[in-house]
Every structure is written in C-alpha cells, then in structure tokens.
Amino acid sequence: MSGNLSAIQHSQVTAEIVNQLAFILGSEHVSTSPSAREHHGHDESFHKCAPPAVVVWPTRVELVSEVIKVCNEHVIPVIPFGTGTGFEGGVTAVKGGVCMDLTKMDQILDVRAEDFTVTVQPGVQRSTLNNYLHDTGLWFPVDPGADASLCGMAATSASGTNAVRYGTMRENVANLQVVLADGRIIHTSGKGRSTKKTSAGYNLTNLFVGSEGTLGVITQATLRLYGRPETTASAVCSFPDVQSAVDTTVQTLQCGIPMARIEFLDEAMIDACNKYSHLSYTVTPTLFLEFQGGEKAVNENVQAVLEIAQMNGGSDFQWAKKLEERNHLWKARHDCWYASKSLIPGSSAYSTDACVPITSLPECIIAAKEDIETAGVKGPIVGHVGDGNFHIFLITDPDDPNSEKNIRWVAERVAKRALSVGGTCTGEHGVGLGKQKLLLEEIGEEGVRLQWQLKRMLDPNYIMNPGKVLPQLP
Structure with a gap:
C-alpha cells in the first residue's frame, strides 16, 4: 500500500x-x-x-x-x-x-488533587491551568514556551524547558477523549480512568499523542500533576565555548543531580536576548539553570553544579532566587523566538527542533553553526540540552531572494545530521508539512507504511488534517 x-x-x-x-x-x-x-x-x-x-x-x-x-x-x-x-x-x-x-471548549472539568490528575477541555491553555491550580499546591510542568492549549500540546507531543525532570506530554497524559473521523467518541484509557500505570491492551493514548489531528480530534485530556517545589533557584552561567557548556550539562546529569531545567543559548542568542529583553549577559555560550526541591537539597545541588561549571571554565554566575527575578530570567528565555525575529525587521523565521543523544550534542551544534555561517543567514541557537534537544531560529531576510532557500538548506542539514548520530528530526514540534520526507528517513518505509495503514483504518475518507505528517511512499 x-x-x-x-x-x-x-x-x-x-x-x-x-x-x-x-x-x-x-x-x-x-x-x-x-x-x-x-x-x-x-x-x-x-x-x-x-x-x-x-x-x-x-x-x-x-x-x-x-x-x-x-x-x-x-x-x-x-x-x-x-x-x-x-x-x-x-x-x-x-x-x-x-x-x-x-477555544470555546475551555473548562477545567475535574481536579483530583489527591490523585495528582486534572481533566481539561481543548481550549484550556497551560498558564490558565497553572493559575487555577495555584492554591492546591500542584502544577502542570510541561512548558513549551508558548502559552499553548493543553490538548494541542498533546496533539503535537510537546515538550519544553522542564522535560529533563518531568518528561514530555507523552509521559504526562493519562487519558484522552477523542472524536474519530466517523464521529464516534472514545476515551483512550476508558471513561473516567486516570491510573498512573496500566497493562490493559494497546496504548491508545499514546497513539493519539503526537498524531497532529490526523487520526481524530482531541476534545478532552486527563493530565498528571505534580507538587509545587518547596524551593526554586535559577542561575545563569557563561562558558568559553559550546563544548564547555554541554560538558557541564553531561557531567551534571551523570552525577545524578536532579535538575529542573538546563537551557543552552549560544552567543548569537544571548546577544538577541540582551537587545530584546534589555539584559546585560556576557555574549558567549550560556546555560540557564533551575533547581527545585527542599532548601537544603537545592543549596547542595547549586554548589555541586557550580563546581562542575567552574571545572569547565564557567564564570559570571548570576543567581535568581526571588520569584520576580526568576520570572524575568525565564521570560527572557521564552521570548527567544521573538528576540531572534527582531534581529531583522519584517522577517519571518523557521525553528528547527532536532534531538540527539546528549554525547553528540556538541558536535551537532558546532556543525550547525558552521552550516549557518556557510549559508550566510542568521540563526541563533537555543536548546533543552538536558535531553539533547536544540533549536535554531533561522531568520529570513526580506532583502535577500535566496534567504528562504538557504534556511531550508541549513534546516535539512541539521535534521539529517541528527538522524546520522541516532537522533530524531523533531524533538517536540511534530512533522506537520515540513518534515514528512525526514520522517520516512527516520523510521523507514515499513514504519511509514504501518502508519498509513492505521490512518486508513481510522480515517478511510482521509478527512482528518489531510496532507500532514505522513509522506508519500514509492
């Protein structure tokens, strides 16, 4: 077929x-x-x-x-x-x-605080849920940066800055209500069920997480919640080069230090953030770090990472313990997309999202920077380096007719290099329109063929978000 x-x-x-x-x-x-x-x-x-x-x-x-x-x-x-x-x-x-x-289906339907779950409709956004949960002492940590809808995040298997500790949407969705192409309404784990684990049959929930609307419409999601940490501390640390920053990340994880976030920004990204968010960080490869837990444990972990960073040439540590200071730091991180676009007025942009084994991260980022220079485009780099995921915000130049072609060349080089070292062409953005051929290269013809068979079974008239995800087969 x-x-x-x-x-x-x-x-x-x-x-x-x-x-x-x-x-x-x-x-x-x-x-x-x-x-x-x-x-x-x-x-x-x-x-x-x-x-x-x-x-x-x-x-x-x-x-x-x-x-x-x-x-x-x-x-x-x-x-x-x-x-x-x-x-x-x-x-x-x-x-x-x-x-x-x-978006008009925007109700938070059921908070089971003692069971650490919540059920939401598709119009509920991430920040709305966390504001609603504030007095319960719970929160939903998956944070892709944008204030996306939670069911949309499930549809694309979103991830983000907290994935190194809490996982992605795939690990944090307990149940879904889905309307199939023939109008049937199903609950992927059974109606009303939200257990932490199950061995009951096929994993239908994860079939729809990441399906991007091609198998059905997600109309309800039951999500896992977590206790808000007693203490949170954030930090910024500068490094002489990419290798030093990523080595610090790898060694931190190897030591078993429970990081909440480890974000990498290259010098181009730091420069853009300084200009856009009115900051004054040293323009050099940088890690944004966050620690969570009891106060004593946080202080011990901070000291341990400080020592690791210093052994790798880290300097200019700036700590943020007050809520407003942490919010300012992470808002700057979340505004990286807009900071990058502001580098060229009137530009549009493309964001890559390759994910590789963490030991391959330095070589992939360094090679990507060489590709950016060869193509003559602007491409600040930011990454959730704790799980090997990095993005390049490739900025179009309205005055350069070859800009978009050069950007596509860089993006394809980055994705193919990720595949060559055992990584994936998309860590969290999904396949959509842009990465269908790369999906074929990643999982192979038989893997894509099986996905087409599932699509045919669930959507025989090809009405659910047609033209997305699945590539044509020879």
Whole structure:
C-alpha cells in the first residue's frame, strides 16, 4: 500500500454545507469571513497561509461529533485548531475544508488533587491551568514556551524547558477523549480512568499523542500533576565555548543531580536576548539553570553544579532566587523566538527542533553553526540540552531572494545530521508539512507504511488534517 489515501478527492464546502453547520452549531459559531479564514490558515512557521473554507467553534463534544459526521459524509477535510502556536504548518488547510477552532471548549472539568490528575477541555491553555491550580499546591510542568492549549500540546507531543525532570506530554497524559473521523467518541484509557500505570491492551493514548489531528480530534485530556517545589533557584552561567557548556550539562546529569531545567543559548542568542529583553549577559555560550526541591537539597545541588561549571571554565554566575527575578530570567528565555525575529525587521523565521543523544550534542551544534555561517543567514541557537534537544531560529531576510532557500538548506542539514548520530528530526514540534520526507528517513518505509495503514483504518475518507505528517511512499 503506497499511502494513496491522499489521492482521495475532497468535496468543496458549499453554501448548503455551511448552512448545515450553522444549523448544528448556531450561525454565531460559523464564519466564512476572509479575516477569520486567514487567521486560521497559518501558525508561527513560515509555511504559506492556506485558509480553510469555513471556521467553526463547537462548544461541546457532541457538536464536534455532529460536525465531523457531516464532513465525513461529504468527504470534507477537518483541521483542528488550538492557539496556532505550532512551528510546522500543522493547522494550514492545504486541502481546504473546515477549520475546527476548539477555544470555546475551555473548562477545567475535574481536579483530583489527591490523585495528582486534572481533566481539561481543548481550549484550556497551560498558564490558565497553572493559575487555577495555584492554591492546591500542584502544577502542570510541561512548558513549551508558548502559552499553548493543553490538548494541542498533546496533539503535537510537546515538550519544553522542564522535560529533563518531568518528561514530555507523552509521559504526562493519562487519558484522552477523542472524536474519530466517523464521529464516534472514545476515551483512550476508558471513561473516567486516570491510573498512573496500566497493562490493559494497546496504548491508545499514546497513539493519539503526537498524531497532529490526523487520526481524530482531541476534545478532552486527563493530565498528571505534580507538587509545587518547596524551593526554586535559577542561575545563569557563561562558558568559553559550546563544548564547555554541554560538558557541564553531561557531567551534571551523570552525577545524578536532579535538575529542573538546563537551557543552552549560544552567543548569537544571548546577544538577541540582551537587545530584546534589555539584559546585560556576557555574549558567549550560556546555560540557564533551575533547581527545585527542599532548601537544603537545592543549596547542595547549586554548589555541586557550580563546581562542575567552574571545572569547565564557567564564570559570571548570576543567581535568581526571588520569584520576580526568576520570572524575568525565564521570560527572557521564552521570548527567544521573538528576540531572534527582531534581529531583522519584517522577517519571518523557521525553528528547527532536532534531538540527539546528549554525547553528540556538541558536535551537532558546532556543525550547525558552521552550516549557518556557510549559508550566510542568521540563526541563533537555543536548546533543552538536558535531553539533547536544540533549536535554531533561522531568520529570513526580506532583502535577500535566496534567504528562504538557504534556511531550508541549513534546516535539512541539521535534521539529517541528527538522524546520522541516532537522533530524531523533531524533538517536540511534530512533522506537520515540513518534515514528512525526514520522517520516512527516520523510521523507514515499513514504519511509514504501518502508519498509513492505521490512518486508513481510522480515517478511510482521509478527512482528518489531510496532507500532514505522513509522506508519500514509492
């Protein structure tokens, strides 16, 4: 089977179908206006905008099911939409169809503090949940940087700065409610279940985590929560070169020091952050560090990492223990994307997200910097180095007609090099439109063929976010 589902001809969204959707949802929850369609036709990537024919805003799961049934009957694409913060064109309507904006389903349904779980609807964003949980002493730590929707984070298997300690979305989703392509509503671990472990059958939850809307629409997620740490301390440390910074990271992990975050910023990224966030850090490869736990343990861990860093030439330690100081530091880290784009006014950008074995990280980052210089583009580098994940924010130059071509060359070189050392082409952004050929190289033809077979079984009319993730097979 060659993945020829993509040959299915999708129907146009006619005025009759728009009226049918308005009857189901109410006319106020359906729009064909150019502005609404434009807004829902792109994400943060530089993939070209591809607007849907119509945008709908369902308010409960039963309405999601009814809309999908109509689309399946008429073979019309359905593209789920959360906050539009993705980096691989996952929400673009490349085959037209109906964009399903899930932001009106925004309820936190069930907090089980004693069981450390919470159940949320797809419109709930990460910061909203943590603000809601504040008085419980619990929090949800997966932090991709952007204030993304939690079900959208599940759909892309998001990760972020805290993954070195708490894991990614794949480790922190206990159950999902999903509407399939024929309108059926399922619970991947059984309705109402949220146990810490199970051996009951296939892992359906992780089938949908990372599926990017190509197998169904996630309409509810049960997530794992954690106790807020007693003490938190953050730090910034400068290093003479990339190797020294990454060696510090590796040695810290080898010593079993329980880091909450270890973030690497190269000198270009530090320079951009200084300018954008009004900072004054030394323009050199830098680690942003965070420690969590009891006060005594935090102080001991801080001292141990300080000694490791100094052995590797680390200097200019700056500590942040007060909440406002830590927030300022991590806001600067989370604003790296916008700091990078501000380097060239009017630019767009592409963010790579390769992930490699941590021992291969220095060579991959150094080689990437050489590629950036060869291509003549700007590309600040930042990485969740505790788990081997790094990003390059490749900035387009509106005055250079070859800019986008050169950026794609660098991005492909970085991804292929990651694969060559046993890594992955995407650590957390997903495949979307941009990395389909790389997925084929990563998991092989038989792996992709099996994924096409799963797609055919769950979505025989090829309506769920068509054109994304799965590449064509020979």
